[in-house]
Amino acid sequence: MSTAFTGPEFTLIPDTSAAVDVLVVGVFSGDDAITVDAGVPDGARGPVIDALTLVGATGKAGEAVRVPAPSLSGLGAATVLGVGLGAAPADGRVPAETVRRAAGVAARALDGVAAAATTLSEEDLAATVEGTFLGGYRFAEFRNSSAPKQPPLGSMALLAPTANAGTEAQARDTVEQARLTAAAVALARDLVNTPPNALYPAEFAERAQRIGSEAGLQVEVFDERYLAENGYGGIVGVGQGSSRPPRLVRLKHVSGVDGAKHVALVGKGITFDTGGISIKPAAGMENMTSDMGGAAAVIATVILAAQLGLPVDVTATVPMAENMPSSTAQRPGDVITQLGGTTVEVINTDAEGRLILADALVRACQDRPDYLIDTATLTGAQMVALGTRTPGVMGTDAFRDRVAALSQAAGENGWAMPFPEELRAEIDSRVADLANVGPHRWGGMLTAGVYLKEFVADGVQWAHIDVAGPAFNSGAPWGYTGKGGTGVPVRTLLAVLRDIAAQG
Numbered sequence: 001m002s003t004a005f006t007g008p009e010f011t012l013i014p015d016t017s018a019a020v021d022v023l024v025v026g027v028f029s030g031d032d033a034i035t036v037d038a039g040v041p042d043g044a045r046g047p048v049i050d051a052l053t054l055v056g057a058t059g060k061a062g063e064a065v066r067v068p069a070p071s072l073s074g075l076g077a078a079t080v081l082g083v084g085l086g087a088a089p090a091d092g093r094v095p096a097e098t099v100r101r102a103a104g105v106a107a108r109a110l111d112g113v114a115a116a117a118t119t120l121s122e123e124d125l126a127a128t129v130e131g132t133f134l135g136g137y138r139f140a141e142f143r144n145s146s147a148p149k150q151p152p153l154g155s156m157a158l159l160a161p162t163a164n165a166g167t168e169a170q171a172r173d174t175v176e177q178a179r180l181t182a183a184a185v186a187l188a189r190d191l192v193n194t195p196p197n198a199l200y201p202a203e204f205a206e207r208a209q210r211i212g213s214e215a216g217l218q219v220e221v222f223d224e225r226y227l228a229e230n231g232y233g234g235i236v237g238v239g240q241g242s243s244r245p246p247r248l249v250r251l252k253h254v255s256g257v258d259g260a261k262h263v264a265l266v267g268k269g270i271t272f273d274t275g276g277i278s279i280k281p282a283a284g285m286e287n288m289t290s291d292m293g294g295a296a297a298v299i300a301t302v303i304l305a306a307q308l309g310l311p312v313d314v315t316a317t318v319p320m321a322e323n324m325p326s327s328t329a330q331r332p333g334d335v336i337t338q339l340g341g342t343t344v345e346v347i348n349t350d351a352e353g354r355l356i357l358a359d360a361l362v363r364a365c366q367d368r369p370d371y372l373i374d375t376a377t378l379t380g381a382q383m384v385a386l387g388t389r390t391p392g393v394m395g396t397d398a399f400r401d402r403v404a405a406l407s408q409a410a411g412e413n414g415w416a417m418p419f420p421e422e423l424r425a426e427i428d429s430r431v432a433d434l435a436n437v438g439p440h441r442w443g444g445m446l447t448a449g450v451y452l453k454e455f456v457a458d459g460v461q462w463a464h465i466d467v468a469g470p471a472f473n474s475g476a477p478w479g480y481t482g483k484g485g486t487g488v489p490v491r492t493l494l495a496v497l498r499d500i501a502a503q504g
């Protein structure tokens with residue numbers, strides 16, 4: 001078995017004289033000619049632009065073009081890889097996400113290269129590290145080592161930024177925090193990419209316990225017997241159709257800081273979603289291995305909070321179950337009792353995520369957190385509304401908008417969505433307090449959010465992030481995102497924790 005992807009070695013360099021195989025430079029498109037990023041030294045700019053122009057580089061985002069390094073340019077590199085940054089911004093400040101994606105594009109072109117350097121770090125050091133690490137990410141756990149794969153990029157030397165220059169120690173700290181962030185995203189990707197026969201609730205819980213404890217978290221795992229005896233009717237109901245019983249995992253980062261805010265995180269951990277008795281069609285069902293993407297993101301984030309020593313208390317509550325059809329599975333028409341006593345008519349067993357999340361939200365609120373964020377691959381309707389790359393953010397108005405804005409800034413691009421008041425009556429039930437689905441599919445992402453809202457305690461600032469599309473890339477690689485698990489929304493959650501740590 002291979003081990004987790006650890007990324008290239010990152011070093012800081014004062015200039016571009018270092019002898020490397022490849023120097024990665026950013027390329028801007030222009031009306032008449034391309035230009036290159038500010039880190040390319042004056043003497044090399046003209047020759048590098050000429051060489052890239054000669055092979056047709058346009059500077060558009062997503063482009064990667066490699067040329068021999070021009071002689072007499074003073075560069076230590078053997079070759080130059082130009083990666084597109086799009087049009088040069090009028091204010092000269094390239095957005096972090098643009099740099100992150102370009103670094104990712106470069107990393108995907110650098111398999112098999114031993115030593116590279118880059119000037120992209122002059123634009124944004126942290127984004128360059130994150131993009132390089134995540135673009136080079138690979139998941140080889142289930143591949144025989146004899147498979148014809150090149151070794152990953154060995155090292156990336158980062159031109160130390162001169163604009164906004166801090167001390168070298170600050171630059172090193174920036175690199176390390178970015179590396180830890182990318183590693184957390186990679187952890188979430190690994191968990192999502194692990195196939196459903198290898199990652200079932202008990203195994204998922206065990207891994208969470210192991211990696212959580214290693215990071216210094218307090219971890220508790222509750223088994224199916226505990227859940228049944230303590231009123232977790234949603235997790236038990238969804239999990240009862242599988243021979244592999246459900247779990248609930250709680251992971252705590254205790255900051256030790258006086259007066260620190262308490263943030264509760266909740267993530268959907270359906271290790272595989274067949275739909276249950278309301279079974280899904282076969283086409284694309286294999287992608288339902290990603291239905292624990294919310295859980296993976298939340299586990300990775302609380303670990304990251306501990307590694308970064310964030311001055312905020314974080315408690316992750318993670319329900320895990322496998323949604324299977326069997327003679328012991330719950331039926332459409334069953335009435336279950338969620339933690340806290342709310343009864344629910346299960347009209348559609350494929351709307352299982354909200355059932356396990358409701359129990360977890362109630363449990364999370366028992367701790368009286370200041371903020372509560374849940375994330376889930378909850379509805380196909382999220383993709384109908386927003387496409388495959390844009391998370392839907394719902395919740396209490398002010399915090400929802402804050403989370404969406406932070407998600408935009410983090411480059412994960414969450415978008416605020418409403419709870420139209422007429423939706424609540426649509427989940428009234430003939431026999432129980434609530435039904436788990438409405439009578440039609442319009443606004444299905446919002447209906448799921450309205451369902452969850454019923455289980456959030458009054459006074460808690462709450463955000464719900466639906467990542468049904470964004471958590472898993474079933475298309476071609478782009479930017480720093482390969483096929484499979486993406487690790488979204490780890491960077492959004494980190495941005496929110498950092499913002500709460502700074503502003504309260």
Ligand code: BES
Nearest residue numbers: 348350351352377378379380381437468
């Ligand atoms: N896990 C799915 C949602 C999903 C769909 C995630 C596609 C990723 C890609 C969820 O459990 C589900 O099945 N939702 C149903 C809800 C419906 C029955 C109200 C859906 O979206 O069809």
Ligand code: MN
Nearest residue numbers: 273350351352
């Ligand atoms: Mn489902």
Ligand code: ZN
Nearest residue numbers: 270273291353
């Ligand atoms: Zn699901």
